[in-house]
Amino acid sequence: MDKSGVPTARGLDRLLEALRVLPGVGPRSAQRMAYHLLQHDRAGAEQLAGALAAALAGVRRCARCNNFTEDEICPLCRSPRRDASLLCVVETPADLATVEQTQSFSGMYFVLMGRLSPLDGVGPRDVGLDRLLERATDGVVQEVILATNFTNEGEATAHYIAEMLRARNVKASRIARGVPLGGELEFVDIGTISQAMIDRRTL
């Protein structure tokens, strides 16, 4: 029975509970989704259940870049056209996709699947820094480009990776930050302008 005293089915209860594992889904959104699937889109629900089961069974982490893949080593890491001397470190698969969209980077990647977050107890092993170090010291990688977010957590992550690489004689660089392309100063947030001022360069 739910709070209003309406009897509910056990299967429905389990579905509501299961949907709530999704980020940002509370009891009300879960209810809306469940009713939609069961009432209006049973075919879609079938598809969702199948896709989820298949992904769980087939998708794993690439042994080289840590991104999701169905193979031992993902197609990007296997590609002979990529420059294996450059390794770009990103926080998430979405970040990797964004850097790829620029078409300005032809090297390899390592996906942390997170960032160091000391206040949440997320430490180096939780984001695979030990595996990244192994990957970056394979003798082929010449430069590691740190493309973690410009948050305090992203900065801490980049700092520690750079320190560890320096100790192992691997060059580390950090992507630059500043005013967005086409951005007019008047409309850019103060923090970004302040950083751009600190990170200014000589012309």
Add this chain to the structure above:
Amino acid sequence: MKRRADQQPGFVLHSYPYRETSLIVEAFTRRFGRIALLARGARRPRSAMRGVLLSFQPLRLGWSGGELANLVSAEWAAALQPLAGLALMCGFYLNELILRLVPREDPHEGLFDVYAESLARLSVGAPHAAVLRSFERRLLAELGYAPLLERDAASRPIDPARLYVYEPDRGPAPANGAASGELAVSGRTLLDMAKDDYTRPETRDEARALMRALIGERLHGQSLYTRAVLLELNGL
């Protein structure tokens, strides 16, 4: 908590994602102490608050509402060189101490000022040990557990040439013969700590161990995340 406030000096201690696009911000404000605020839409890509709601940055905050108030404004209050490297880890540590030890909605204006000053010192490269130890000392004092540093547990002046054992509930007691462990501390170190003077390496080592033990008492055996993460980093 006051239902409406404007232009309040404050810092973001930490924030958590909330629902699809919002954030719950744990803020430390000068007048109202530690409060939780709901920043609606702050995780949207174009949110103006995104680049502002950062830790270690002096802000002016405005909010309204009851239990979990809505953050209505957040402005940059001063430019601080961003913390980097170990100074950044020290900043996380200060934030964790406040989050774990300062109760919500309990104003601590003195501690707020020390916190702001500590961040400013860290940002210009001041020696970390001195900044952390004086903050810890002030924090304990604000919570009602100011360490006894100039007199021993029997109210006799501390003798710089003697060795003491610090008893957490009573204070330093002269050690009989050899004493060791994190609570063993020289009189000289106690007096240095009273003056916030951390130039001597022995003072730094003993003070770190002593403060760790005294803060441990207040945490009732819970360990600090920032300390564990730093240990793990040093082990890689």
